[in-house]
Amino acid sequence: MTIAILSGKGGTGKTTLSTNLAGVADNAVLIDCDVEEPNAHLFFRPKLTATKALEVRYPEIDNDLCTHCRKCAEFCRFHAIIAGPKVTLVLKELCHDCGGCFAVCPSGAVSFGSRTIGAIHTCEILDGKTLVYGVLDTGELSGVKIIDEVKHMVEDAPLVLIDSPPGTSCSAVAAVEGADYAVIVSEPTPFGVSDMKMVVELLRTMDIPFGVVVNKSGIGDREIYDYCESEGLTILGEIPFDRDLARGYAEGTPACTMSESYRDMFYGIWTVILDAAEETVNGRS
Amino acid sequence: MKLAFCLTRDAIDAPLDQRFGRAEFYGIVDSETGAFEAFENSAKHASGGAGSKAVQQLVDKGVEAVIAPEVGPQALDALNAFSITAFRQGGCTTVQKALDAFKAGTLEKVEKPGNKGLHRA
Numbered sequence: 001m002t003i004a005i006l007s008g009k010g011g012t013g014k015t016t017l018s019t020n021l022a023g024v025a026d027n028a029v030l031i032d033c034d035v036e037e038p039n040a041h042l043f044f045r046p047k048l049t050a051t052k053a054l055e056v057r058y059p060e061i062d063n064d065l066c067t068h069c070r071k072c073a074e075f076c077r078f079h080a081i082i083a084g085p086k087v088t089l090v091l092k093e094l095c096h097d098c099g100g101c102f103a104v105c106p107s108g109a110v111s112f113g114s115r116t117i118g119a120i121h122t123c124e125i126l127d128g129k130t131l132v133y134g135v136l137d138t139g140e141l142s143g144v145k146i147i148d149e150v151k152h153m154v155e156d157a158p159l160v161l162i163d164s165p166p167g168t169s170c171s172a173v174a175a176v177e178g179a180d181y182a183v184i185v186s187e188p189t190p191f192g193v194s195d196m197k198m199v200v201e202l203l204r205t206m207d208i209p210f211g212v213v214v215n216k217s218g219i220g221d222r223e224i225y226d227y228c229e230s231e232g233l234t235i236l237g238e239i240p241f242d243r244d245l246a247r248g249y250a251e252g253t254p255a256c257t258m259s260e261s262y263r264d265m266f267y268g269i270w271t272v273i274l275d276a277a278e279e280t281v282n283g284r285s
Numbered sequence: 286m287k288l289a290f291c292l293t294r295d296a297i298d299a300p301l302d303q304r305f306g307r308a309e310f311y312g313i314v315d316s317e318t319g320a321f322e323a324f325e326n327s328a329k330h331a332s333g334g335a336g337s338k339a340v341q342q343l344v345d346k347g348v349e350a351v352i353a354p355e356v357g358p359q360a361l362d363a364l365n366a367f368s369i370t371a372f373r374q375g376g377c378t379t380v381q382k383a384l385d386a387f388k389a390g391t392l393e394k395v396e397k398p399g400n401k402g403l404h405r406a
Contacts, residue, residue: 073341079334082363084344089366091359094334141333 002160003277004179004208008195010166013185013215013239016249018163019043020266021273023126023256029157030125031150032133033175034165035118035143041133043254046123053119054134054146057112058092059101065109072101072110096142118146120153126257130157147174167195168202176203181277182210183236188220193227200231209280211236213269236276237269286316288387289343289351290380295323297380305353306335306360312380313346316388321380336360343369352383358398371395 005018015032019040022030032040059072059081066088073083080094081101092115102110118136125131132154134146143165154160164175176182182203186196196212203210212228217238228235239245248258255262291308292299302308312323328338336356340363343351350370364371372392377383386392 079328079331079337079341082337082341082344082367084367087366089363091334091337091363093359094337 001158001181001274001277001281002162002179003273004162004164004176004182005185006164006172006176006182006199007166007185007192008168008197008199009186009192012187012192013213014163014166015040015043016215016239016245016255017183017185017213017269018161019254020256020262021270022129022131022161023254024263024267024270025159025161025274027129027157028159028161029130029132029154030161030163031154032131032163033147033150033171034163035134035136035146035150035171036165038133038135040163041121041123041125041131042252044123044125044131046121046125046131048121048123050122051119053116054149055114056095056097056117056145057099057114058095058097059090059110060113061088061090062109062111063087065107067107067109069106071104071106075100075104093139093141097145118143120146120150122153130154143171144174147171151175151178168198172199173202173206176206176208179208180281181273182208183273184210184212185215186212186224187216188214188218188222188224190221190223192220193223196224197227200233209277209284211273211276213273214238216241234276236272239265239269286350287346287348288314288316288384289346289348290314290383291353291374292323292380295325297321297323299323299380300378301354301374301380301383303354305351305356306331306337306339308339308353311339311342311346313348314380314384316384337363340364340367340369343367350387352377352387352392353395356395356398361395361398 005014007014022028032038070083073081078094080091082089117140120134123131134150136143165171186192211234218241248255256266290312291302292310292312293302295310307329308326310323328335344367352372352374356371374383
């Protein structure tokens with residue numbers, strides 16, 4: 001079972017929910033796919049067990065073999081290749097490593113170099129659970145390759161929780177792709193609801209079943225409830241706007257380790273999520 | 286010599302654009318004959334790599350120098366690879382003023398990129 005936690009708007013509680021679910025769910029493996037700004041590890045005292053560099057390929061063009069036919073440059077939608085009459089130039093930082101230039105080159109002039117764009121860390125957290133998180137190097141364009149590799153590394157785990165990037169861009173799509181179920185964490189504010197609508201559209205397009213957790217409930221307005229009702233979305237749980245929760249977060253302590261009542265609250269939310277996810281997955285198979 | 290300019294409109298008297306990769310139009314002047322042509326920048330709405338796509342258009346037109354507000358690091362490397370010299374337009378507001386300054390040798394050559402290139406920290 002793979003469950004992705006995402007939000008649309010940043011700061012609505014993806015990491016709060018992910019880290020606490022990882023704390024209360026048996027056998028959970030937590031992966032932080034917000035590789036531009038991973039932060040789940042800050043809430044544990046992780047024991048680092050492995051680190052590996054993430055390498056991607058980029059084309060190298062042999063200008064002796066190249067006939068400057070422009071096919072590679074015309075194929076590359078990321079403008080990573082500029083074709084001139086005598087020189088065909090690669091801007092490797094723009095390359096997304098799709099291999100298309102190699103495939104379309106008629107003269108065998110394209111080979112691949114490789115470069116490091118980030119790293120993946122595997123750690124032990126809590127009582128023997130696993131956290132894997134990717135870090136994209138500053139200035140790099142796309143974390144998709146790192147996200148794909150992080151997911152590949154945990155594909156045999158029985159239960160994977162994905163802390164996804166905010167937004168609905170390529171990296172958010174990569175994080176939730178293949179998930180059995182998704183949880184949208186939103187907040188009862190106009191911005192939270194507005195960005196959540198984009199995520200709803202994304203998940204429907206990707207055909208991933210999902211439910212909603214309302215974080216910071218008690219602030220803002222009723223729009224999120226009205227929206228969920230009108231769209232037929234299930235609210236799986238609510239996390240109150242609570243000063244102690246915020247203090248724990250600021251100190252880097254998962255709420256479920258702070259008190260029995262927080263633990264019970266997140267365990268309650270988790271059982272609802274798991275039931276909804278299992279019901280949907282079983283209903284589909 | 287074919288010189289490229291960043292233009293806000295499709296006209297030789299248009300104000301110079303304050304962006305290179307995302308300029309609205311490019312204008313090309315032949316400094317010997319005075320011939321002028323302008324074309325819409327197909328990179329202006331690119332989600333990424335606008336500088337690179339801009340350079341491709343200038344390469345395709347056989348431009349030898351470009352006069353721009355600023356050039357990012359990726360674009361500058363690319364311009365250098367195609368032997369296109371970049372100059373800063375500075376306070377010049379029109380093609381004519383920039384052309385006069387170019388001919389007078391008072392435009393500053395871009396040796397180091399501006400700090401606005403987002404894709405190389």
